[in-house]
Amino acid sequence: MKANIDIQSWFANCHSNGVELGLKELLYYKSKSRLLDLKPKGHIRSAQAGQYLAPHKGRGMEFAEVRQYQYGDDIRAIDWRVTARTGEAHTKLYQEEKERPVFIFTDLSNSMLFGSQLLLKSVQAAHLSALVAWSASQRGDRLGGVVFSEHSHHELKPTARDKGVLAFCHQLCDVHETSLVNRDNKNTSRFNDNLKRLKHLAKPGSLIYLISDFSELNDESFSLLEGLSRHCELIGCQVSDPFEHTLPAYSEAIEVQGTNSAWTLPLSDKQFRDKFAKRAQDVFSARLKRLQRAGMTMLNFSADTPLESQLSR
Template identity: 65%
Template sequence: MSSQFDTAAWLAASHSQGVNLSLKELMYYKAKARLLELAPKVKIKNSLAGQYLAPHKGRGMEFAEVRHYQAGDDIRSIDWRVTARTGETHTKLFQEEKERPVFVFTDFSNSMLFGSRLLLKSVQAAHISALVAWSACQRGDRIGGLVFNQHSHHELKPTSREKAVLKLCHNLCDIHSNALNNIDKTASSLFSDNLKRLNHLAKPGSLVYIVSDFNALDEASFKQLEMLSRHCELIGCHISDPFEHQLPAFKQTVTVSANGQDLALPLMDKQFRERFAKSAEHSFTQRLKRLQKSGLSLISFSAATPLELQLVRK
């Protein structure tokens, strides 16, 4: 597929219409699972390019036993309960799991229900989540997930094979439909609460994909991410829309809804558009830096371009 693609043809081929989500369009990514193969590395082509898909750190690790601490042991593996009980420092030993748990954390909050071209950010998030799940299934990993919106969530404990992917895809469709049909501009974000649930759900050694625009981050969210990164590998899939980076020129003021507020945008004003672009760039840069500091390896995606064009082999 070239950089100049036929939008209507792609939407038809992927069984997508950009707003509502269907199981059939998530099944489309079963045949695209190789896009997330671990070697060679995968580079993202878009306005925030330069991020690479981090190589996995090996299979998940399962607790095996406790022994006396030895010089050179990782202090993060110290078993503080046994140490306190015995008065001597002990460390935990882990053994490699045959199958690595892979979790998909998918955000369908209000800010994700936006798109100026091709797809809503939430629909692109579902596509990415499905692609991750099909890829994990192909590698033989167990798949788990947590899908949420402003009102509810679904949890999926890690299980193997295609059945796990299909269950995740059904959860994606259900929670997305619920989000679209119950948009509440006054509802507070549940991002931090669901990260807390994920911290309990994801076992040490898990690989976790967090798929979101990360618009609802607060100090509690960063704390949960830092806790999660101590025992899991985190890959953040950051989704944005071109409208959030640069406003189009237009002959009149346009009113848009964002984060529960109606905003009047004088799109005919070039200076206003330039100020917006500069402010947006600063905001995105600061957000990504803070996420990286919290332990995430970040990949940036656009909601305006098919994944096939953003995941390019090098």
Template identity: 60%
Template sequence: MTNTTEHLQWLKSCHANGVSLDLKELIYYRAKARLLDLTPKNKIKHKMAGQYLAPHKGRGMEFAEVRHYQPGDDIRSIDWRVTARTGQTHTKIYQEEKERPVFIFTDFSNTMLFGSQLLLKSVQAAHLSALVAWSASERGDRVGGLVFNQNQHLELKPSARGKAVLKLTHNLISNHQEALSIHGADTAQNANCFSENLKRLNQLAKPGSLIYLISDFCHLGSDQKNNEALKQLQMLSRHCELVACQISDPFETHLPEHNSIIKVDTGSSESSLPLMNKSFRKRFNDQAQAQLSNRITMLKKSGLHLFSFSSSSPIEQQIIGKA
């Protein structure tokens, strides 16, 4: 991986090296929690789905309406401005805010263990997972997660406060360490780990949950008719709000010019790339862009919000205006 002086300084401030994970670099995002806005982007239509706002009116943080004062209303809720303007006593009504579970689905499968510049995609996924978790905790939501690599998954049921976030960060670190240790090893690997873990997520996530899916989605496949992962995503979107965060590396869609053949470990295989060959680079880039466009089309059909992030720059520099 290549790094500029600016990036090297950022890695030092973040306590990161771009390849392995450390607790300090995930705690670093606690101070960045307010970069994310986790308020619902759309109303979940499923009859079982909960929302942030309770359906009944009462005392709470979210203003709902002003109506005529009725016997028994709390006089502390009287709207004196409206009362003075109309000559009739009015009171403010609030909707009580409800917490909702925030699930973080983090992919450390083989294709995520790649990076050509600042970070491995898997490390960027962990950084974004930590940022979402700290943001949810700051808001008062319950945090849960499902972290998986090619051979193993770790589940965390939603719970409140910072302990849940710290538990998730430990899951991220241990699962990522195992992913690196088995990467390239001569062991049996599960080719269906992505869809299988989406199925687990369907079983874990309660209606009304906010779910962050953090992956490169390379295992989504191209067959829309017989695609188990796509079916699981569509099932999830019926009763939960889904935010897909697609992590990519610049090298995957745009090969740079080089004067020799280089070997690249893409996570699932090792390839030899003749970068001095202009026509090869064009064919590769065109094919990669077509695959990416197809993947994005499939994700959008699942009824989710889609955001794209690169592993080539710090996540806090990319998050403004997103997610």
């Protein structure tokens, strides 16, 4: 934790308690939207008009270059000044503008309902989702998404301006509340089902943020992600808690109660802690490499620090 952050003041300003999720704490990130840059990193392959530049030349708003006239060029685009100066016909080319909707895929499953320090992972995932949403709105992008857990899900078709962001934030609050109420009920992961919903929603050329701990993935998950990455830009935001990476030293063993079982953590045993840390590192490293192979740009976020600190580093 950075020493220059007053956590109590941050909680008050953010209107958060770290466990429950309210609309006010998601509205907080409207003023933080400049922390994210959603500028496209590749060519846009959408068929709808908008503010991003397509890779091919055509009629449009953005001038690209002048070249010698070729058979089939539109004679209305002839540059008469260059033609007169060179004695050969030249034509103006324009770069066609395209739209890039932004989709947010937010996982609020049971595995996300964990936190050892500042926030539950699910709350941090919702904060990050809100930040992406407000940033998209500020750029003028239409926003869509899927918010889900084992117990419920909501879909949002691309909607413009603050209206889309507010609708999405309400979805985050609704699904998170349902998850907390039903957290003791063991249901099957719905990750793949919701990836399929996302595939139907997101058109080619979309920017997709996937926000999860990615702990429930299987071969089908990676296949679905590879399919999405062929037509869309995928950014994966892995949210984790420090407790998942290293165990704290403690003088006594700790009893841990899970949903259907209990076990003992011998935190006084350094060998046990080192073995846990090594295994955790191997698991996270293997998962990261496979997600990258699936075509995702991966970012890591911790639930123990406000997003402002992590994004300003």
